[in-house]
Structure formats: structure tokens, C-alpha cells
Amino acid sequence: MAEAIHDSRRPGPTDGTPYTGVIPEPRHTALGPDGHYTLGPATVLDAGPGAEGAARWLRAVLGAATGFSFPPGDGDGGADGVLRLTVDPADPLGPEGYRLSVTETGADLTGGGPAGLFWGAQTLRQLLGPDAHRRAPLPGRTWRLPLLAIEDAPRFRWRGLLLDVARHFLPKEGVLRYLDLMAAHKLNVLHFHLTDDQGWRIEIRRHPKLTETGSWRARSKFGHRASPLWDERPHGGHYTQDDIREIVSYAAERHITVVPEIDVPGHSQAAIAAYPELGNTDVIDTSALTVWDNWGISANVLAPADTTLAFYEGVFEEVLELFPSEFVHIGGDECLKDQWKESRAAQSRIAELGLRDEDELQAWFIAHFDKWLSARGRRLIGWDEILEGGLAEGAAVSSWRGYAGGVAAARAGHDVVMCPEQYVYLDYRQDAGPDEPVPIAYVRTLEDVYRFEPVPPGLDEEQARHVLGTQANVWTEVMEDLARVDYQAFPRLAAVSEVAWSELPAPAERDFGDFERRMAGHYRRLDALGVAYRPPGGPHPWQRRPGVLGRPRDGAPPDG
Template sequence: MIPRPSTVEPDRGGFRLTPATTLSAAPGLERAAAWLRATLGPATGCFLPPGDDIWLSVDRSLPDEGYRLRITADGVDLTGGTPAGVFHGLQSLLQVLPPEVYRRAPVTGVDWLLPAVTVDDAPRWPWRGCMLDVARHFMPKADVLRFVDLLSVHKLNVLHLHLTDDQGWRLPIPGYPRLVEIATWRHGTMRGSRQHGVVDDRPHGGYYTADDLREIVAYAADRHITVVPEVDLPGHMQAAVAAYPQLGNGLADVDVRTGWGISPHVLNVSDAALDFCRAVIDELCAIFPGRYIGIGGDECPKDEWKASPAAQDRMRELGLPDETALQAWFVGQVAGHIAGHGRTVHGWDEILEGGAPGGALIAAWRGPEAAVRAVRAGHHVVSCPDMWTYLDYRQSDAPDEPIPVGTRLSVADVYTFDPVPPGLTLAEAGLVLGAQCNVWTEHLPSARAVDYATFPRLAAFAEVMWSGPAEGFTSRLARHLDRLDALGVEYRPPGGPHPWQRRPDAQGFPKTRAQREEEIRAMLGAPFMQ
């Protein structure tokens, strides 16, 4: 199984599924039972009418997301600490069966035998996430729902949706119709790494309606995945400024950005800009019921504020010493509005600069040192250092790797990841909630490309987060690839890309680890921590 369970005790014999096999579930597990019937039935023909062959129940003495699965010749008994634990146990139940169980039409010639086994299992970390960037390249709703299913197969429990950026805005906000009319699409797209400056003339865009987003949230919730929305501010806002120039600093006319990299065009610090941000937060809180609301806060150049008389007046009015403090004030204003909704700010580790809002959850991406700084400032942390968790980074040094950017990040590299940086005390380590892998999509224009970048590296990440590294992962992964095949995932083959997965028309910009360490050192002003 992937991720590897905590304990597995095989026994002799097993239980064979047939169309006569039955299922019953304790109160509160009706949706889990419905999910199993809908998932198991198409391939096996076993749609599990009511009865006692398979029994689902909850035992609150088990860990919240833990479960106990017992398969004998008499049937299946699955108990979870919560409904989430039951659902994770159902994912393990499917993995006990042949990989063909994941196909969506009748499969013949397969013995649907569940081998006798007892599995006791629970995750190491409460936050096991994946960020999906739908701003750089829009992913249609159906593909997002499929991505949610793939996360659930791997027992991940957070989907962080990066909904806005310089290159596109993906949701409507009441009172700001030009976001949908203008900010959701761009005139062209950079092909390959930004260092080469090649931009096509093909329009790209799309957005989710509020009902689309509510559907994604509900679909994920059925799979015990929390959706954390992110609208990045006050930087990475060129698309919004293109739609509403009065939100910018009045120093340039801008369109939705067609190239990658960091835009110099950021929000101004006026009351109107804050009102806009509050309207955005109101809508996010209306759609997304989870505790955390993402505001980004990363990569916000200060040049426009330095050149803006209005921004300088605001600094003097507030008695702020510099533009870093101005950003911290702006983020604090938005955080206060989020707190008024009873929610908690989620931001990238740059919001530590100038002082992060109290209680903020920090996504630490700029190396292990960023996580250390966050916990020592008293914040909870989700670790996501780029050289271990950025799944858009190149997977090998081979010349046929499509659009090779960043440092090499192979399956084996991901499997070495530890969410807790070295040198933390036990109390400091306790502030680390877990980790997430990040799927940035500058170079991933389709669901096929996302498949290639994400899998099978996400399987390695999922195991690290659920149970930790262990011997035998490579052989288990080989078996797991059969499941991905049945699920229709166009993953990267172990031997390298298929011809159609290559991108000879788009150049990359690979870096060595030493080069990336030097860049992070410069950003943080501190030695890089291994």
C-alpha cells in the first residue's frame, strides 16, 4: 500500500467480493458507504446492497484520522476514529484489491479477493496538503474534482487553491464585475522559462463561479479534504490592477501579465484598496467554510510604494519606518478582517517580515530556515521548502525533461523530505502542523502536464507525511503505478518522459542546488540550512 500503513498483520485465506456481497454502515457514515458503492461497483459489479458482509463503524478511542481494518473469511470490519478515519480505511481497502478496481467500467477475468489481514493505521501529521496553482493556467472544474480524487487516494487532507496571481484571476467578487470581464484572461502566455522571453499570442483564461467553488468544496469534504483558498495580496495583483487601475499606484497602465516572474505592479495602500481586499475576504469566507483563509503576502516589490506620494503619505501618517513595515500594516488590516469572520490567516513566510499577524499560519517555502524563524516567532507552520516539495521543478538532469526549471527533484529526493527542520526544540517542533507539496503551473498548461509533474512524486510525499520513509518503497511504488494507470494518470515513467510528454518547443532554466541555496540565502540574509 501507498502510503504504507503503521502495522499490517497478514493472515491466511480471505474474503471474495461477489455481486451478492453486502454492506452496512453505522449512523453518520452514510456518505462513506455511498462513496464505496459508487467507487467499487463499476469495475467489480459489486454494488453492495444492505447487509453484514462489510461493516463500517466509528470508535472514538482510535486516533481522529486513524482506522482499524480487519478482513477475514467472514467479511470486512472497518472502524475509524472519525468518519475521516473510516474513509482512509476505505482507500486502504481498495488498495488490497487488484489495481483494476480503479477502472470505471466492468472488468472481467479478475478475482476480487480481499486477502485476510489486520491493519492498524493513523497519520503522523494533521496537515498533509497539496497546493494547486489554477491562476497561471486555469484548470477546468472537472479536472479539479479529478485532482481531489487523486489526493484522496493518497490520504492527503488539504487542497490549497492558489486562485489569483498576476497572470489571472479565477473567481467573481460581488461589486467588482471587471474581474471576470478582464482579469480572468490574458492575451498570450510565455512559452518556457522567462529568461528566454518567448510569448505566444494565444489567449488563455477561465474562472470558477461561486457555485463551482462550492461544489469543489463539498466534493472535497466528502473525501475529508479541506479546501484552503488563497488570493495573493498585496503583490501578485497585476490582473486585478488591470481590471481596476485605481487599485494600483498610478505609475503605469497594465494588462493581465503574459510573462512569468514577479510583477512590479502591486496594490496601493489606500482605503479603497483595503475595501477591495475586505470584499474579497467576505466572498472567500462565504464560499469556503474552513478555518484558514490564504492571503499570500509573498514577493511584493516595494518600488511602486517608494515612488508613490500617496504611499509615502500613508507611511508618515502611520509613523512607519519603511515599506516593509507598510506591507506588514496592510497585511494586518486584512488579517483583522479575517479574524472578524472567525477565521485564521494563512500566508507565505514573507509575512513574517515586519511582523506577521498573531496566530497566522505560515507556509514556509524559502528553505528550512523560514520554518525555524516562523516557529521561533510563535507561529504554527506548514513546511513546503521548494527544493523538496515544489513539484513543478525538473525531475531529472536528462535533456528530454520537459521545460526543466528549478533544481532536480526526483521521487527519491522527495522521499528524503522531513517537515521538521533540524535544530528545533521539542516544543518548537510541536508548532509544525505538517507539510504540503506545491504544484505551480507556469509550465503546466493542462491536466496532462499536471499529471506528469505531480505523479508519482506525490506518492512519495504522501508516504513521508502519513507514515514516514521505510524500506520497500520502490517496489511498492512499482505496484502503485498500476493503480495510476487504471486511474488514467499520465505520470512520468521511471525511465523518463514519453515522446508526447517532452517539450522541445519550450526552453527551461535549470539550477543546481548550490545556486538555489545561494538565492535563498540572499532572500533570507542567513546561511542555508540543509
């Protein structure tokens, strides 16, 4: 059998600059002379203080792919050389930066902290070739690293992915898989959208009906909400508190922070179906409500009552015990105010508080939890609608309706995560072709995502420092299973990772051709990882959804 050699040294761009095929692209790469370092059964792994986590991860993934054991070394190396892992807190690249040097006798990987070392380990794995991402060794493989030196560090501290598990539940194993995929792309924040009108996904022990009733719906709309099709099967599921602890721990081992989202005061019909007293009982008979089986924005929102605040304080107390993240997301978006306008109780609360209108009532609701979270050492973050009626002190903003919310928040001195729908909503269709499954909104191609710039124009240097970073949002109304999530997320999530990590030029000056060339190799990595991505030439026949109505929109998106 002919020997398959895994060699990451690819033909370089026409200008002769170094080219390694790594995604996201490192800050600086210098290729050495021709030649390679070849790993073998006797390769040792020498881990210094602070490097234990990265060493454990490398042994697990590279051991599975190569069949080598990578025993501990004493610094001298074995017959097949050495992989040295070092943490150097004094490194000017910072705690998430790393340096990788490969010679003919081994590889030295140094991180400014354990996180930087882990990101460098991801680069090393990529350089070994696509089959380094498999879970068992294939015959006839030789594992080579090119001789090179890399210096790398991220541009942004928040490099995220929102995973909506409320509309379509993603079992725990699917979440763990996505944490691995995030780590492979150096993404470090999982925004975990746990509650919505269509389902409540987290166990709250003092309020058991939230999952007993609120975690499942009788049926689901199939396609856009205007579609005549229904999936008549009950849909549901939730994570126990031990499931959440496992997810958070698994993420932490991969230097990923899990930020929970518990939506208030809108997107709350599942909670009201479980506990009708949470709703506006003087407007409708909330006891007749069920978990919503359709998509869109429900008119059923939380009542602005002290009992509602106390109920959610109890929810957040348990949430804080499970998630150690600095930020807690409270939603705050798309809260229809029709019931508040009709509710005597809500109008009395507006008068009692001396507020002008329902927008200020929502701001009061958000401000209550901003103060409550701050008193417990946490920070509130919400969608840009929390700007309406006045932004709570200390709150951060997820800017989704374009750049405007992010600009307003940053100019007011608030931190911002940029996730404008015009670029990084991955439920939006990827092509205008008729075979695109359940086409939603505007076309957002791989190139469109690659040319996204997270720092809004018009911010001065001080204001721009409030941009914590960016994230892609995967809303799952039309994603009924993991394969559909894969199709919508990839390959565009690879572009998001480069936008979030790499120091790229202005959008018009970015070399998308080079990114496409690197993606040619990256598709093979995704194949090895079992990702059901959208092929560059269009969907496979089994990825199409003929006859399932979407909601395509033509032209360029506004504020894009």
C-alpha cells in the same frame, strides 16, 4: 479466458516484515494466514451510524469497478460475505485513524471518525488491486483481499497540495479529478491558488470586472520567461460561485478542506488591470495595464490605501461565504516595493503610521487582514515573507524558502506548514536528462522527495508541535494543460503523501528500496486512474517539449 486474480499480497522485504503495497504505508500491518476473502455479487455492505458517507463512496467506486451492487446488510452478511463499516469515536487512534480486519468471511473497517473510516476505505480499495480504480468492470476479474489486520493514523493534520490555477486555468472537472487523486493518497488540504498577476479565477459579484477583465490574458509565454516562444492564443477561465460551492462540497465529501488563496499586496496585476484604482496611480498609468502574459514577479502591486483595503474586504466577504475553512491564505510573497518607494502616497502612509520602511508597510497590510479575518472566526496564513517587518498576531506561515521561515515562526509560537522549494516544489525538474520537458530549477527526484522531513531540525518538542504538516506545491507557469500537471505531480505526490501520513524514520534511514517496490504496484493504480505520470525510465516521447526553454539550475539547492 484465464482468470485474472487481484491479490495485494506481494513478496515481502528481505527482513520478512509484512508487505501489502499500500501507499502511504500504514502504521502497523499484521498479515494473517495464507488465504483470502473474495468479494462477490452477493457481498453486502453494512454501515453503522456515521458511516453513511464512506458507504456511499465505496458503493460508487467499487460498484463501478466490480459491477457488484453491495446492498445494505443487517450485520450477518450474505453468501459472499460482508463489508462492515463502523465509526468508534472512542478509538485511541483518533478521528482520522482506522482499523481494518480481513477474515475469510468479510472485512471489518472501523474509523475513529468519518474521516478515518474514509481513509480506511481508500486502503481497502488499494488492497483489491489496480483495477479497483477503474470506472467500469473488466472481464474475468476475481476480487480478493488478503487476510490481515491494519492499524493506521496520520502523522500530520495538514497533508496538502497547492494547485495553481491562476497561471494556467484548470477547468472545474480537472479540479474535481485532482480532489479524487488527493483522496486516493490520503491528502486532506487543497491549497487553491486562485489569483495572481496572470489571472483572477473566482467570481466576485460586487466586483464583476475581476473576471470580466482579469480572468483572461491575450497570450502566454511558452516555457521559461527567457524563452522566445509565445502561445498567441488568449488564455483564461474562472469559476462561478456555484462552481466553487460544488468544488468545496465535493472536497468535503472526501474529507478534504479547500483553503483559498487571494494574493495581496503583490502578485496582483490581474486585479489592477480590472480596477486600475487599486494600483499606485501616482507612479504609473495603471489604466494601461493588462493581465500579465509573462512569468516572474510583476512590479505592479496594490496601493496601500484605505480604498484598497475596503475593496479587498469586499472580496474576502464573498470568499468567506464560499469557503468554510479555518484558514484563508493571503499570499504576501514576492511583493516588490519599488513602486511604494517612488509613490508619494505610499511614503505618506508610512509616515502617517509611524513605520520605518516599506517592509513594515507590507506587515501593516497583512496585519489589517489578520485582524479582519480573526474578527470573523478565521485564521490568516501567508507565505514566509509575512515574517518581514513583524509577524501579525495569530497568523500562520507557509514556509517555502527553506526551513528558516518555519523555524522562526515556530519558535515565535506561530503554526507552520512546511513546503520548502528544495523538496516539494513539483514544478522543479525530476531529472537532469536532456529530454526533461521545460526543465525548471534543481533536480528533485522521487527519492529526494521521499527523504524530505517536514519538522525542521533545531526545534524543541513544544516548538515542533506548531508544525501543522506539509504540502507539495504545483506552480503551473510551464504546465499548459492537465497532462503536464500530471507529469510534474506524479509519481512525486505519492512520496509526499507518505511523508505527510506515515511515521517514517530519519531521512537517511528511510527504506527507499521498499517504497520503490510498492510504487511498482502503485504505477498500475495510477494507470487505472488515467494519470499521465513521469515513467521511472524517463518521459514518453509525447511528454517531451523539445526546443522549449526552461531554467535548469545545477548543484544542490541551498538550505536543502
